Amino acid sequence: MTQHSELSTPIPYGRQHITEVDIQAVVETLQSDFLTQGPKVAEFEQAFAQYVGAKYAVAVSNGTAALHLCAMALGVNEGSCVITTPITFVASANCVRYCGGTVEFCDIDPATALIDLDKLRQMVESKPKGYYSGVIPVDFAGNPVNLEELRKLADEHGLWIIEDACHAPGGYFTDSRGERQLCGNGRYADLAIFSFHPVKHIATGEGGMVTTNDEELYKKLLLYRTHGITRDPALLEENHGGWYMEMQALGYNYRMPDMLCALGISQLSRADEGLARRKEIAQVYDAAFEGFASIAVLGTSPGALDEKGGTGHAYHLYVIQVQDRKGLYDFLREHNIFAQVHYIPAHTMPYYRSLGYRKGDFPEAEHYYSQCLSLPMYPTLTADEQRFVIEKVKEFVANDN
Ligand SMILES: *Cc1c(COP(=O)(O)O)cnc(C)c1O
Numbered sequence: 001m002t003q004h005s006e007l008s009t010p011i012p013y014g015r016q017h018i019t020e021v022d023i024q025a026v027v028e029t030l031q032s033d034f035l036t037q038g039p040k041v042a043e044f045e046q047a048f049a050q051y052v053g054a055k056y057a058v059a060v061s062n063g064t065a066a067l068h069l070c071a072m073a074l075g076v077n078e079g080s081c082v083i084t085t086p087i088t089f090v091a092s093a094n095c096v097r098y099c100g101g102t103v104e105f106c107d108i109d110p111a112t113a114l115i116d117l118d119k120l121r122q123m124v125e126s127k128p129k130g131y132y133s134g135v136i137p138v139d140f141a142g143n144p145v146n147l148e149e150l151r152k153l154a155d156e157h158g159l160w161i162i163e164d165a166c167h168a169p170g171g172y173f174t175d176s177r178g179e180r181q182l183c184g185n186g187r188y189a190d191l192a193i194f195s196f197h198p199v200k201h202i203a204t205g206e207g208g209m210v211t212t213n214d215e216e217l218y219k220k221l222l223l224y225r226t227h228g229i230t231r232d233p234a235l236l237e238e239n240h241g242g243w244y245m246e247m248q249a250l251g252y253n254y255r256m257p258d259m260l261c262a263l264g265i266s267q268l269s270r271a272d273e274g275l276a277r278r279k280e281i282a283q284v285y286d287a288a289f290e291g292f293a294s295i296a297v298l299g300t301s302p303g304a305l306d307e308k309g310g311t312g313h314a315y316h317l318y319v320i321q322v323q324d325r326k327g328l329y330d331f332l333r334e335h336n337i338f339a340q341v342h343y344i345p346a347h348t349m350p351y352y353r354s355l356g357y358r359k360g361d362f363p364e365a366e367h368y369y370s371q372c373l374s375l376p377m378y379p380t381l382t383a384d385e386q387r388f389v390i391e392k393v394k395e396f397v398a399n400d401n
Contacts (some may be wrong), residue, residue, distance in 0.1 A: 011376045011385050013340040014316075016203035017274065023265045029262040042142060044265050045209070050267060052169065053185035054211035059261055062164050063195025065254035066208035067095035067136075070139035070162045070191045072355065073220040078103040083123065084136040084164075085115040086345040086365040092096045092136050092164045093346050101133075103355075105347050107362040111299040113140050113319070113372075116364070117149055124157050134160040139168035139183050141221055141342070141374075142278075147188035148175045169174040169201045170275040171314030173303035180306075181313065186213035196260075199378075201274055202256035202267045204260040224251040235260070277379040278315040281386060285318050285375065288390045294397050296321040298372070310318030317342055320393070321371035323401055328373060331396045337389055340374045 029040055041059050049057035061144045076082065085108055091104045093207035106123055109116040115137050124132055136156065137145040147163060154161050164169070168183035175181050185194035191214070191280050194200075196207030210221055223230055228251030233239060236246055256264075287297045298319040304376035319342065322328050332339050345365040347357035359366065376389055 002190055003269050010336045011381070011389060012338045012378075013376050014199035015378045015380070016198040017270075017378070017380050018203070019266075021269075022263055025262045025266040026259050029259040029349040032258070032354070034258040036257045037255060040258040040265065041259035044256075044261035044268070047268055048194075048209050049211060050213055051271065052165075052192070052194075053187075055186060055213040056211065056215070057213065058210045058218065058225060058263070059222040059256040060208045060210065060254045061199065061256055062206045063200075063208040064091040064095070064156060064213050065252070066193035066195070066210045067091055067162070067164065068098050068252070069221050069224050070193060070210060071095040071099045071101070072224050073217050074156045074160050074162070076133065080103060080133040081131060082134045082136060083115075083120065083132060084346075085138050085140070085142055086347045086362050087113050087343055088138040088164065088346060089166070089343060090346050090351075091351060092138055093352070096136075096160075098381065101237045103352070104132075105362055105365075106367060107364045110364045110368060112143055112261060112301045113298055113368050114138070114143055114145050114301060114321060115128060117146065117153070120150075121153050124153060124159070129157055132159055134162065136164055137189075138164040138166075139171055139314070140296065141319055142167045142171050142182075143298075143318040144168055144171045144173040144183050144304050144312055144314075146173055146282065146301065146303045147181065148173075148260055150275070151297040153253055161189040161191075163192035165192045167316035168314040169194055170271055171304070172312035173301065174306050174312070175303070180312065185213045186211055190214060191217060196267075201278075201314065201317075202271055204256075204263045204265060204267065207260050207264060223249055225254045227253060247369050262401070274379040275314060278377060279311060279313075281377055281381060282311075282315045282318055284361045284383075284386055285320075285390065288394075291319065292394070294322060294400070295393065296371075315377060317348070318377040319372050319376040322373065322397065323371065323374050325371050328396050329392065332389075332392055335388075335392050337392060338374065339376070341369070341372060342374050345369050368394065 045057040078100040082096040124385035165183040171183040194209040196204040228249035231245045
């Protein structure tokens, strides 16, 4: 028996890491003149844009608001039909509904649980040009979608791309010219979005970011983020004096406050460290489960594996697949390990069923869902804790056979 055969504190599947330096950064902002829109917003945006290699970044109140603003900026309306994956957090699909558009799902590639680009091509080619307006790929688990390939299809059919990169800050794939393309860098997608929810790589409580290389879209996002109101003299239709502002579009209050941006800046400065630790944890899991026929590890997208043995997988999640997933989930819980399931396929949610989707529509996604389990994955997971998790997973699988 190891000393960790029983744990006093539960191990979650993901958790934030807040340091004294983070706390100090927030306290300093609280003592400053700005609680909401101050200097930390632009500072965070610039640092984040640089981190992912994009030209522009717009901080918003959360990842869902980021998706909504993107859909608005791209002009999604009642006539729009947009494709996304069923294996994602529902917000990836909901943003289209917020704007009155129609959501269609495309099944996943079972090897990676990412949207299946071959099926997507078939889907798009089966309809006349103009039928679909855009696609929202998700870098699920931190596995980057091959956006170079997706861009080709998008260009042939006039589609825009919103990359949901919530799982993948710091992730990358290698394109056909051998160049690393960071998730959210705006090279292939029109817009990309991130979330700073506590389980994500960079945690600010609530918070989100849109990145893009497109100046026009950037300007729209800035306007829509704050009620559609501008005070920029260059944009005003009239000008009555110093107080004057104009509401030029129906926007929202989707601002991210200064104190959270201060936390974001501090968190971002440790992002590389956290990512490196995630990769280490993944390697330990990989080695532990290798050769276990009854434990399948979700594959890394081919473009994320580089020649030097590195990986562009950002490991938001570490997903295994087992026959008796519920059994394993319950067994781990009994031992204070809170593994989680990502995701219940979006099309099987009562809301999407009310729009006509049914169980059975996307068999790969549903099969994946029946077996998937996300094991604890976060930078502060200790080696002992990870060993305990691995031991319990193996114990269950051995007894289950
Ligand atoms: C977390 C997440 C979102 C939503 O982000 P919030 O900040 O929680 O609104 C959207 N898409 C994916 C894939 C996510 O993981």
